[in-house]
Ligand SMILES: NC(=O)c1ccc[n+]([C@@H]2O[C@H](COP(=O)([O-])OP(=O)(O)OC[C@H]3O[C@@H](n4cnc5c(N)ncnc54)[C@H](O)[C@@H]3O)[C@@H](O)[C@H]2O)c1
């Protein structure tokens with residue numbers, strides 16, 4: 001099994017993979033054409049990335065590719081649909097970097113409230129100005145609206161409660177369980193959350209469905225002196241609208257870890273109007289970049305890779321491009337003797353009746369005398385009875401249940 005690691009990744013993790021007999025190629029500087037070239041030359045079975053873009057060309061350059069591991073949470077940078085069309089798994093490490101991101105979101109909130117960056121900068125310029133920074137608002141008793149109640153959103157809520165803030169959570173589905181567990185208000189009315197929050201923090205995925213959702217219309221519902229926090233993705237913000245909003249509302253602040261058009265490399269020039277705005281606190285997409293978080297992500301990525309290498313298995317909670325089972329899927333269990341050809345016969349019958357097999361599991365019992373094959377399939381209900389009768393006629397089939 002060959003792994004190409006094309007991004008910053010835990011050294012210990014790579015040693016662990018090598019010790020398990022996995023061939024590891026590492027170059028954290030790969031992206032764009034250099035990554036496509038490496039994919040075609042190395043032909044890894046597994047590609048490991050962080051925020052590095054994984055395009056159709058890169059995927060097509062490697063006929064041996066079986067899995068892309070996103071050593072992180074968001075996978076909007078990966079052509080997931082193209083991977084799915086080729087039977088290539090895309091996996092991520094849900095929740096493993098959530099603490100670090102929640103800490104940064106709250107860090108941005110606190111530092112904006114107390115203008116910590118300006119304080120520090122003035123001292124570096126040998127200037128003392130207690131007067132200018134002695135009247136910040138304070139956080140206790142303020143209301144924070146948290147949009148997206150996943151791994152990060154929930155950790156932000158726990159931390160905001162520790163600061164004695166009121167919390168309104170936004171979820172598209174009713175979540176009385178979360179309201180009760182966290183002692184918060186949960187709403188599916190985003191306008192209500194925006195109108196009633198002093199701080200609004202977004203924790204939703206990037207991608208088509210959330211593109212530019214923070215636009216002038218959304219911003220118009222926020223308090224004039226609110227703080228908007230985005231540790232999610234630059235793509236969720238219409239940055240032109242946000243810039244105009246900042247210009248028109250002189251008490252409005254924006255804390256962000258993410259921007260549209262972030263550089264692909266790890267350093268370089270980044271001349272961005274939002275980042276330079278005086279009422280924006282920006283960081284360099286470092287939400288997940290603590291040692292703790294990188295160790296947790298590394299461990300999880302290594303676990304995913306080793307499980308795949310040794311068992312060919314991928315846990316559902318890691319796989320982001322597996323089809324969900326649907327109401328149209330039928331399940332058949334065939335209890336049969338462990339003889340050659342039983343399943344081949346059953347599959348031939350399925351094919352003859354236009355029944356399309358989706359998932360198969362064959363459990364072998366002690367002493368290898370009997371098995372149970374669990375088969376999930378789709379097809380016309382009217383064809384199933386006939387198929388069932390034909391499979392039942394096989395002398396090595398003990399019973400069938402549907
Ligand atoms: N700044 C960073 O370094 C950093 C690190 C990790 C994650 N992230 C970003 O944060 C996002 C969230 O991470 P997570 O670990 O909490 O993921 P998660 O999957 O646990 O939670 C995302 C939540 O958003 C909800 N959601 C999706 N679309 C929504 C919408 N339109 N409106 C409201 N809710 C919606 C989902 O139902 C889910 O509850 C990631 O997808 C990633 O883009 C950034």
Ligand SMILES: O=C(O)[C@H](O)COP(=O)(O)O
Nearest residue numbers: 050051071072073074288
């Ligand atoms: O979605 C994520 O996990 C974050 O955006 C982290 O990105 P990074 O792995 O490139 O730091």
